[in-house]
Amino acid sequence: MPSTSSYYFTGGMLYFEVQGKIFRIHEDILVARSTFFKQMFSLPREGVREVEGQTEEAPIVVPGVTSQDFTSVLLFLYGREFDRCHKFSEDSLAGILRLSNKWQIPGGRAFVIPQLTAQSDIDPVVWFSLASHERVRQWFMPSFVAAAAKSFTEDDIFLIGVTWTAYFTQLREQQLNFRRLAYFTQPPTRAELDECPSECHKKWPLIWRYFHVAWFYADGFLGYKELLDMLEEVNAVNHGICETCFEAVEEDLQNNSMLRMESELLLDSARKAMAMVVFDDDIDDDDD
Numbered sequence: 001m002p003s004t005s006s007y008y009f010t011g012g013m014l015y016f017e018v019q020g021k022i023f024r025i026h027e028d029i030l031v032a033r034s035t036f037f038k039q040m041f042s043l044p045r046e047g048v049r050e051v052e053g054q055t056e057e058a059p060i061v062v063p064g065v066t067s068q069d070f071t072s073v074l075l076f077l078y079g080r081e082f083d084r085c086h087k088f089s090e091d092s093l094a095g096i097l098r099l100s101n102k103w104q105i106p107g108g109r110a111f112v113i114p115q116l117t118a119q120s121d122i123d124p125v126v127w128f129s130l131a132s133h134e135r136v137r138q139w140f141m142p143s144f145v146a147a148a149a150k151s152f153t154e155d156d157i158f159l160i161g162v163t164w165t166a167y168f169t170q171l172r173e174q175q176l177n178f179r180r181l182a183y184f185t186q187p188p189t190r191a192e193l194d195e196c197p198s199e200c201h202k203k204w205p206l207i208w209r210y211f212h213v214a215w216f217y218a219d220g221f222l223g224y225k226e227l228l229d230m231l232e233e234v235n236a237v238n239h240g241i242c243e244t245c246f247e248a249v250e251e252d253l254q255n256n257s258m259l260r261m262e263s264e265l266l267l268d269s270a271r272k273a274m275a276m277v278v279f280d281d282d283i284d285d286d287d288d
C-alpha cells in the first residue's frame with residue numbers, strides 16, 4: 001500500500017469576511033505560512049467554531065483589518081512575490097508588514113523591509129507610523145527625523161496616535177524656545193568688521209537680526225550648514241557685509257553652539273524616543 005508524502009493536503013477551503021468582502025482561501029496555505037493560523041486551526045473545533053468558515057453564510061469574520069491589507073497579504077502568501085512582473089505598491093507592502101506581524105508570518109518582514117526602505121518617496125509620517133507600530137528598528141531614526149520636519153494633518157495625527165503627536169508637539173515647543181533664545185543673542189564681533197573700509201560693522205547687526213527672523217519662521221529642524229547657508233543668503237539679498245568680513249564671521253560661528261542646537265535637539269529627542277519602543281529583531285538589522 002502506498003504511503004502518504006509530505007505533500008498531502010488535508011485542509012479544505014475557508015470562508016473569511018473582511019470589511020464586508022468574502023474571501024475563499026485554502027486552509028493549508030494559511031497553516032503553512034502563518035504561525036497564528038497554524039495554532040488557531042490546531043485547536044479542536046467545537047460548537048460555533050465547528051461551522052465557522054465552512055460556508056459563505058458563516059464566514060470567519062476578521063475585525064480590525066482592511067480588505068486591502070488582507071488582499072495584499074494573500075498576494076504574498078500565494079507567492080505573488082515570485083512573479084517578477086508584479087510590483088507591490090507602497091500601501092500593499094505596508095499591509096503585508098502589518099499582517100505579517102499580527103499573524104506571525106515568517107518571511108513577511110524580511111520581504112517588505114528592504115523594499116520599503118528603497119522607496120524614498122514614502123510619506124514621512126506613514127513611514128514613522130510603520131517604524132513605531134510595526135517595530136522596525138532601522139527605520140526609526142530616519143523616519144523620526146523626517147516626520148519631525150512635517151506639519152501634521154488630522155490624518156497624520158490619526159496615523160501616529162496621540163502619544164507620538166504629543167511627543168512631537170513637545171519637541172517643536174522646545175525648538176521654538178531655542179529659536180526665541182537665539183533671536184536675542186548679540187551678533188559676533190570681529191576686528192575685520194571694524195577695520196573694514198566698506199564699514200561692514202554698521203550693516204552687520206541688521207543682517208544678524210534679519211537672519212534670526214528668517215530662522216524663526218523656517219520650517220523643519222535646521223543644522224549648522226543649513227543655517228550658515230541661510231545667513232549667506234540673507235546677507236546677499238540685503239547687500240550686507242563684504243566677502244572678507246563674512247569669512248571672518250563664519251570662522252567665529254564655527255564655535256557657536258546656538259547654530260547646532262536644533263539638530264542636536266532633534267537627534268537627542270529621536271534617541272530618547274527610540275528607547276521607548278520595543279523592536280523586533282530583524283534579520284536585516286545590524287548586531288548592535
Ligand SMILES: [Zn+2]
Nearest residue numbers: 196200242245
Ligand atoms: Zn567688510
